[in-house]
Amino acid sequence: MEAGIITAFAAQLFDAERNRKAIQPLTDQNNGITVDDAYHIQLENVKRVLAMGHVISGKKIGLTSPGIQKQMGVNEPDYGHLYAAMDCKDGKVNTAALLQPKIEGEIAFILKEDLAGGKVTREDVLKATDYVAAAFEIVDSRVADWKIKLPDTIADNASSGRYILGSNKLKLSEVDLPSVTMKLCKNKDELVGEGTGAAVLGDPCISVAWLANRLWSYGVTLKAGEVILSGAFSAAPLAARGDTFTAEFSSFGKVEAAFV
Secondary structure, three states: OOHHHHHHHHHHHHHHHHHOOOEOOHHHHOOOOOHHHHHHHHHHHHHHHHHOOOOEEEEEEEOOOHHHHHHHOOOOOEEEEEEHHHEOOOOEEOHHHOOOOEEEEEEEEEEOOOEOOOOOOHHHHHHHEEEEEEEEEEEOOOEHHHOOOHHHHHHOHHHOOEEEEOOOOEOHHHOOHHHOEEEEEEOOOEEEEEEEHHHOOOOHHHHHHHHHHHHHOOOOOEOOOOEEEOOOOOOOOEOOOOOEEEEEEOOOEEEEEEEO
C-alpha cells in the first residue's frame, strides 16, 4: 500500500480518538488492506503519539482465544502499544475520554530484561519476567459499532484503550498460569465472564513469546520495565459510565475498575 494511503488512514484513526467520533471501517474504505499494511498504519500513529511527548509503557496482545480467532477468521493473535497515560492507577476510568469501551480480565507481565530476536521461547519469557499481576484491559474502538475485521483492529492499535494493574505481584515460579481461574462481575454481583489462563494460547507465557517474535519482524523489542498484557481470559462486556467491575483471580486476588 502506498505511503500516502497509510498516512491518511492513520490520520483518520488519530483524529477519531482525539474527537471521540468513530469512523467507517478501513476495510470498507479499501478492501485491499493487508495485515502488514495495518501494522504500518498502527506504527504511523505510534510515531505521532511519541512526537506529542507520550511514553510507551508496554504492549498488549489480543485475539488469543480460539473462539475469537475463529470469529475473526485468523490463526494468530494481534498486538498494540500501551502508553503510560493509559494506566489508570487509581482504578477509575474516564468514560468520556473513550468511544465505546469494553473490559477484559488478563494477566500482566512486567519485564526485567529485554525480549528480542525471532526465536524467543517460553523459557526466555520466564527468565525475562520480573513479576506477573492481575489486570484489566479496557479496549476501545475508533471504528463505528465495533464493526471490525482483523486489519481494522490492528490499524487501530489493536483496539487499545486503558489498563489497570492489580496490586498483588507474583513471581512466575509461584503460580501456574494456565490453571489460574477468573470470574468477572459487573456492578457487584452480575457474572459477565469467566475463564482460565489456558484460554490464552494455552499458557500466557506462550502468548508473550509469540509477541516478542512477531514484533521482531517490525524491528520492535519488548523492553525491560514494560507491561505486557497477555490476552483476555473471556469475552469482553461493554462498559458504561457508572458501571463497576471486579475480576477475582485465583492466586492473585481482585482487581477492580470504576467507570466514571
